[in-house]
Amino acid sequence: MSVTERTDVLVVGSGFGGSIPAYHLAAGGARVVVLERGPRLGSRDFAHDQRIGSYTRIVDLVQGDGITVVAGNCVGGSSVVYFAASLRAPSFVFERQGSLGHRLWPNALTRSTLDPWYDRVEETLPVAQQRWDQVPYPGGLFAAACERAGRTCNPVPVAVDLARCTNCNWMLNGCHFDAKRSMLLNYLPAATAAGAEVRALHEVQTIAPATSPGYRYRVAYTVLDPDDYRLSQGAGAVEAKVVVLAGGAMGTPVLLQRSAALLGGIPRAVGRYFSGNGDRVSIADVDEGKVGELLGLESSPGTPYEGFPVGKPIGSMSYDRLDADAEEFTRFSLQQIYFPGITNILAQATDRPESSWFGVEKKELRSRWRSWLSVLAMTEDDNEGRFGLPPATGSFTRVASSVGLSTLRYRPTANTLRGWKAADEEARAVLERDGLARVRPWSEVVGSLSAHPLSSCRMGDDPATSALDDRNELRGHPGLFVTDGAAVPTSLCVNPSLTIAALAERASRHIVEGAAESGVDVRYGAPAPDGSTAGRRGVLKLLNHR
Numbered sequence: 001m002s003v004t005e006r007t008d009v010l011v012v013g014s015g016f017g018g019s020i021p022a023y024h025l026a027a028g029g030a031r032v033v034v035l036e037r038g039p040r041l042g043s044r045d046f047a048h049d050q051r052i053g054s055y056t057r058i059v060d061l062v063q064g065d066g067i068t069v070v071a072g073n074c075v076g077g078s079s080v081v082y083f084a085a086s087l088r089a090p091s092f093v094f095e096r097q098g099s100l101g102h103r104l105w106p107n108a109l110t111r112s113t114l115d116p117w118y119d120r121v122e123e124t125l126p127v128a129q130q131r132w133d134q135v136p137y138p139g140g141l142f143a144a145a146c147e148r149a150g151r152t153c154n155p156v157p158v159a160v161d162l163a164r165c166t167n168c169n170w171m172l173n174g175c176h177f178d179a180k181r182s183m184l185l186n187y188l189p190a191a192t193a194a195g196a197e198v199r200a201l202h203e204v205q206t207i208a209p210a211t212s213p214g215y216r217y218r219v220a221y222t223v224l225d226p227d228d229y230r231l232s233q234g235a236g237a238v239e240a241k242v243v244v245l246a247g248g249a250m251g252t253p254v255l256l257q258r259s260a261a262l263l264g265g266i267p268r269a270v271g272r273y274f275s276g277n278g279d280r281v282s283i284a285d286v287d288e289g290k291v292g293e294l295l296g297l298e299s300s301p302g303t304p305y306e307g308f309p310v311g312k313p314i315g316s317m318s319y320d321r322l323d324a325d326a327e328e329f330t331r332f333s334l335q336q337i338y339f340p341g342i343t344n345i346l347a348q349a350t351d352r353p354e355s356s357w358f359g360v361e362k363k364e365l366r367s368r369w370r371s372w373l374s375v376l377a378m379t380e381d382d383n384e385g386r387f388g389l390p391p392a393t394g395s396f397t398r399v400a401s402s403v404g405l406s407t408l409r410y411r412p413t414a415n416t417l418r419g420w421k422a423a424d425e426e427a428r429a430v431l432e433r434d435g436l437a438r439v440r441p442w443s444e445v446v447g448s449l450s451a452h453p454l455s456s457c458r459m460g461d462d463p464a465t466s467a468l469d470d471r472n473e474l475r476g477h478p479g480l481f482v483t484d485g486a487a488v489p490t491s492l493c494v495n496p497s498l499t500i501a502a503l504a505e506r507a508s509r510h511i512v513e514g515a516a517e518s519g520v521d522v523r524y525g526a527p528a529p530d531g532s533t534a535g536r537r538g539v540l541k542l543l544n545h546r
Helices: 016-027 091-095 111-124 137-148 187-193 252-263 288-295 341-346 360-367 414-431 497-517 534-544
Strands: 002-012 032-035 059-065 067-072 197-199 202-209 217-225 228-245 279-286 314-318 332-337 372-379 397-400 403-409 437-441 448-450 480-482
Touching (some): 002 016, 002 217, 016 187, 016 497, 032 202, 032 228, 067 403, 091 111, 137 314, 137 332, 137 372, 187 197, 228 252, 228 497, 279 288, 279 414, 279 448, 372 414, 414 437
Parallel strands (some): 032 197, 059 403, 228 480
Antiparallel strands (some): 059 067, 202 217, 217 228, 279 437
């Protein structure tokens, strides 16, 4: 049976982009409903195994044309499955022009204007700076290789309670020990305590004009079967004065595309300019003997390394190629990262197509798995992804409970390829020096692979190339905001979670203002979810000088 309800604010999605505005609006007095497509799980539900039905219920693997994207699918969104690296974007990112030849970020947004909002997020999560004695073996190995090659390397700041962390390396499955500071531990429970209602397994299908006086939008949803997300157990609709879209860069543009006729049209930029954050993964097949000989390392008596699966997924990172004076599409970071064993088939054993994916050499490479080192390059890509016509329901066509086919088409341009080539060469220069390792790219049979989808409904000042204004409001549709990774205009050269969260913090005040203009009794100015006020003082000072 279809049910229609009414609320002040409806939030679609419960990751960084949804939880943060949900908290601020609820704490400010608005009635808030959050609809989340995935299930609700807690620390006791997160299993340390790779069985179908464990991590696959909270992670979606979405195959496009030329790209595969990994994204979270649960209450808390990608914050539950991310690896918690929490970095501010370099200043030059905000000045990027891409291949369009003009500034892609809104003029109102620079690194310095976003810094107070970064402060707020770091206070709330909070973010911890790892010491070298807290960095796991792979991070130490990468750092030692960087030093020997004349490069610098640093421990990565992470949204992790380092005292509670057990270094189990199962972050993709959620944190069984509540050490990873996902939205489940801060913004979401605070939003719920302030009165917000979070509903799991609710997949939004369309947005249309409301039929009730005083309300703007009618959001229709289906209720998903918890055992098979391809099946529906019911349907309903919620009418709201303000709608916040935070279904992710793979979900938000598809929902808007499907709703275009109902809404009387949407900006041309919706579903265009997708970025995979320039992600590029390589595997270094490390020579254990060389680790001892060249680096003088020993993970245990008689064992130089064999520590690939030990510790937190992300430990250390080289920022040497993040030079603001360098030419665009040549800047990138290199990060030591761990991917679960299920991805081990992706490393190319050879450069020959007939043996890169199968064969004796592939088996031999995989047999040395404990001596691998993964390197993630985050580069400046060219925003070349574009979504085709939306499927009848959902963000993509599910072919299994956690696997889907997307209409996203991705063909890397010469600019993107240039950045990947530079990153590959730098990784080899560091890790192949004197035979320390052999660097192998991930197989391109699956196309580009990204866990950091961005920009498919991006902010900007140019209406022709951006879907949102600098307040995160969809052009031509008052009261409809986008606050997830889709809003980020470009790749960032670092992990995007902290920037997505900071932009959502910044947008929350605009959403509160929009809600108040729509007749909602709401005000901005709540403390951090744990009651901290330092970050609030910083942003209120900023607002008072507007």
